Amino acid sequence: MNSLEGKRIGIAAERKAEVISKMIRNKGGIPVIYPLQGMQHLNEDTSRKNIYDFLEKPFDWVVLTTGIGAVTLEKAAKTAGVHKEFFTKLHETKLAVRGKKTMQWLKENSLQAERVSSDGTMESLLSAFSADSTQGDIFLQAYNQDDARLKDSLDHLGHSVYLSQPYHYEKPLTEVIRSLKFDIADLYLDTVLFTSKTQVRNLFKDDTDRKTLVKAFNHKVLAAAIGKVTAGELSAQGITDVLQPVDSKMGAMVVAIDHHYRQGNSR
Incomplete structure (x- = not known):
């Protein structure tokens, strides 16, 4: 059985989102795309x-x-x-x-x-x-x-x-941001994968939901980041545990998520 079987992985990227989705599906996961970058x-x-x-x-x-x-x-x-x-x-x-x-x-x-x-x-x-x-x-x-x-x-x-x-x-669509926030707060997603600090900033731009989002990430939803800059932005927002592969590439990120769950981690 694949370690990502049944895991819902939110993808905050728009560029290469389909490529990442295919990698996740190949490991049994369920990709859900939320294009937070903006066009x-x-x-x-x-x-x-x-x-x-x-x-x-x-x-x-x-x-x-x-x-x-x-x-x-x-x-x-x-x-x-x-x-x-x-x-x-x-x-x-x-x-x-x-x-x-x-x-x-x-x-x-x-x-x-x-x-x-x-x-x-x-x-x-x-x-x-x-x-x-x-x-x-x-x-x-x-x-x-x-x-x-x-x-x-x-x-x-x-x-x-x-x-x-x-x-x-350009700014991402309001309904996309609202949808991702709801799915994080509702613990619908197991992991959210970010590929740039812009995506992180767009998610946390409205302070009214900050505490709820940070609590969800720190207790249940895994935050995954490609690159030190992206990971640093997540940490700056108050997220204490960020998964980051040594190699800042999409394939390495999916492998890191797969390895994370293979170790028996619930988040």
């Missing part, structure tokens, strides 16, 4: 302006925080006919990055980062800038969840920051 919206006009500004203005650093952001800027440069100029300047400018997907994008384009977040978080990258008293002009690629906080942190260190916002996430 991704690419800001094409903004990206084009960001590229032109990047090429026209002097920058000491380029800070790339997401692989999606880097790819979106690359596409904007290609559309604008300045693809070669874009990469030439990137090669000439010091790069600071976070995240595996961002690092993969650098590798694919033969770029080297001078500063890399050691644990995939922006806090680690900001610490590296804090340790350096040198101030400069920074081209910061971010998105709507973190842009103000990151910009303020770098501004506070004395840097002049240009904020690039090549994409953002």
Whole structure:
């Protein structure tokens, strides 16, 4: 008998949700999708302006925080006919990055980062800038969840920051959030799997249900997270026991959940 037999696994992701669902079904589980991320919206006009500004203005650093952001800027440069100029300047400018997907994008384009977040978080990258008293002009690629906080942190260190916002996430449907909250509070779900901190923040945005949700997670419903950043956001919300695989991949997460229940854990 599969260890996930009869287990209801809530999936807060939208992207790759069907792939995760298939993995869960293969182990006997029952996947239930609650797309909390919200639809991704690419800001094409903004990206084009960001590229032109990047090429026209002097920058000491380029800070790339997401692989999606880097790819979106690359596409904007290609559309604008300045693809070669874009990469030439990137090669000439010091790069600071976070995240595996961002690092993969650098590798694919033969770029080297001078500063890399050691644990995939922006806090680690900001610490590296804090340790350096040198101030400069920074081209910061971010998105709507973190842009103000990151910009303020770098501004506070004395840097002049240009904020690039090549994409953002729209708010998820209210009925989706309400449905997931009800199913957690009602203990209908055995596990909820989160793949980004945005999903966690969207779930806990309304404080009125916080105590009920945290109590459910800490006593009955297993919170599972892909990546240290996502797990950290769950902990910040008050969830004391978060399941997190060493390898931040979907397959590893499903295996970790399967192993968790094989050990005889009730949650």
